[in-house]
Amino acid sequence: MSTYVSGARPHSWAARLPKTIALTALLLIAAWFVYVYVFHYYLNYNPNGFGVFWARRGGLLIHISAGMVALLIGPWQFSRRLRQRHLGLHRLMGRVYLVAVACGSSAGLYLALTTPFGWAWGTGLAALALAWATTAGMAFYAIKQRQIQIHQEWMVRSYMVTFAFVTFRMLNDMGPTSRLQPDNDRAITFVWACWVIPLLAAEVVLQLRSIRSLTRLRRQTKLS
Ligand code: HEM
Secondary structure, three states: OOOOOOOOOOHHHHHHHHHHHHHHHHHHHHHHHHHHHHHHHOOOOOOHHHHHHHHHHHHHHHHHHHHHHHHHHEEEEEHHHHHHHHHHHHHHHHHHHHHHHHHHHHHHHHHOOOOOOOOOHHHHHHHHHHHHHHHHHHHHHHHHHOOOHHHHHHHHHHHHHOHHHHHHHHHHHHHHHHHOOHHHHHHHHHHHHHEEEHHHHHHHHHHHHHHHHHHHHHHHHEEE
């Protein structure tokens, strides 16, 4: 595994562009999700506005408020420039992100275990809550051990899981996938697919990077 210190490699404007576009897109989609799916709960605080969640409104309010914070903070944490120029702010936002995931996943687990929509749906969401807490917990443990690269890798996994509920809504509510029938099978399939498939893709990219840097290191050691 390579051991570069975070932010030590010089990067040109052109080299940064794809990552900047990707992070901006994530932020815009996250903001759209919050506007469409979250805000109406704050604006309609009554039994009609909350529907089946009214009896569990405390849990839902903690869950959506913490989820919103994690969703909107996450992309900034991947900015190399922010880390280089304002390390203190990166650390502060990192702590806020971790607390938000802890609150969001605990409330998410409570909602999953008390859902009126059946055990299969509840199990899928409980597994997602577990993955949410585990990936963020691993990122926290790695940085406590000063393992910067491992911390960065777990933060990638963590944010993919944070983003999973947005991915779920896009798959379930939009485009051709939203027309798959029956409704129940579609929702239960997507509640797993929304995090398992992105995590698998991320794992392939992270491990390829690791293999390449190990191979480079071995070649350099042989040459010297
Ligand atoms: C990634 C881990 C997450 C888990 C495990 C999770 C879990 C849950 C559960 C169990 C429910 C109740 C569903 C029901 O009773 O049928 C719920 C609803 C909800 N969650 Fe999350 N959630 C996660 C992430 C997020 C994030 C990041 C947000 C962003 C704010 C969010 C926003 C919402 C909203 C708005 C609802 C209300 C119902 C809806 O619009 O579908 N969730 N979530």
